[in-house]
Amino acid sequence: MVVLHVKSPDAEEETEFLYECAASTAVGDVAAALGALAGLQTRLLSLCRRLRARCADAGAAAVGELERALDEAEAYASKEQVQHNRFLSPRALREHIKNIEKKCATALQEPPEALDLQKSSSDNKHERIQLWWAGKELAMDHKLCDYIGINDKSKIVVKLTRARDDH
Template sequence: MVLLHVKGKAEDQQFLYETTVAIGVGDLVRELVEIHNLRLRLQRLKMDGDDLAAHGPCKPPDKQGLDEDIQAEADGVTLPPRGPTYRKDPTGKRDGCAPVESAATTLRKALDDAATAASKRQVEMKKALTKRELMEHLDLVRGAVMIAYPMGLPEWDPVRMDLEEDEKPSDTPVGADILDAQTAQLWWAGKQMIPENKLSDHVGRNEKTKIVAKLQKKGGGAPQREAPISPEEHKAMMAYYHKRQARSISHWSPYDREEMKALESNDDDDYTNSAWANGNALKNHFSGVGNVSITGLGGRRGFN
């Protein structure tokens, strides 16, 4: 099986996928887009689901941000008694009707498992993703939500929308990273893979091939070339060589230290008169005019 390390626009948008060299590039792109969008969907569920387990469903859009206690006091109305699981949302976005603790624990566990399956950590564990696995986690979250709220969630609650809708509008911040299977592009080695070709036309017939490919929207151009080392490796190398230089300087003699200070403070351009700094040295050598000089111009200077 060919192992693809698929990367997206952001650093955390990457996963592993196994396929064969006989698959068409167009079919491969559709499969990768499905997994990419499913990962985003599970990540959204994790963020919205944690708030649901803590503070209950969302209020209607026209009441979000309003404090019910202050509003009831201003209107002279007495609010009905609240249940034992009431936990007020400090943001005023949710109604505070949290589920019972056992249902909330089940929901949090399903959300944590789904977020782990969709995280970048799977790449570090060298585990390839499948659509079936991600859909199973989505169903587990859906079941946990039904246990916590048997009567269902309001239609404006983001958890319900994440469970029912496969995609968000592209003009929203949430939908900005969602890809369209019909227009998405797959790039490898600085070139776009042609949808009409087989994968073997680009990577060869070896089933044990491993490649790093970029999945992105149409019109984005060639992906930016990746750095040869990661930022963490770069920091580690800088720290290592800084310590190494500090250790070597500690063993210098007083003369070497004075010499280094003199070199650091020397900003003159005397070196430009040296033979090794002359760009025409080779030409002068063969023309025989390398020793011609002019006096009276602040010193002897070579004539080119």
Template sequence: MVVLHVKSTTSSPSSPSSEEETEFLHECAATAAVADVAAALAGTAGLQARVLSLCRRLRERCADAGAAGGELERALSEAEAYASKVQVQHNKFLSPRALREHIKNVEKTTASVLQGSSEALCPQHLKSDEKLDSIQLWWAGKELAMDKKLSDYIGTNDKTKIVIRLSLPMSLECAPTRC
């Protein structure tokens, strides 16, 4: 399996001028289609951005949650630690399933701590109806064509690790919902 060290720059919905670089590791076969890899990477990057944004917003809004905030703080810390780019340094892969579980756990904990208040629970959702046509993958200064296989660029060696730059259009990044 090829290890992809994915770097993506996303802009914060609350402050579009500030950009945050996220990183994660992804594993795939060298013979995988670039389009399939791009879709998987975009999904994982979107979930990672959603977890980090949700945690950041809840920390801002729930700073004075009091004694019950300990449980919420633990859930937020766990989610942030899992979605952090520090995981790359420890050679840990991000799982979309685990990211979704962290989102559910944070939302459930927030609802119980705030007694169901929906004010702090303005989640961000990926626009799944958007086309993935404008996602770009870059490696070694070249854009990877979606109609090719990954092996066309890196060869057939399955013990390869490469750094990929993921470029997402603004519409595919997490878009805030109105509260």
């Protein structure tokens, strides 16, 4: 399996994570998976930032559990995981988001809808992305092995950018 060290420059902060796939995977499939993962990671980190501000204002005793859930989620989604060779899982990111929403409803005594937790400006930003490696834009209709070779024990650094519209 090829390990991709993914860097996603974001308006708020640069995010990084590790992703693993076969060298024979189509670039379009990899881009879709990376876009979804980057979107979840950005959504989770954004959610944590917004709720930290709310927790500071609330001051309730139940906020301790919410703070702990926010700490765990931020630690899981942080770019420090790359240094420890830990991969992000879309399932785990979704579970952290659900857990935070539950704890938030309990701690702040408001339903998740009232807190606008589902809204995220980054959700559609990662839908149409482009992969870059070694200064080259990777064509979506090629396979990853067309660029990096057939060695499945490679580790490469790729950068995600938004795809340009050709209109």
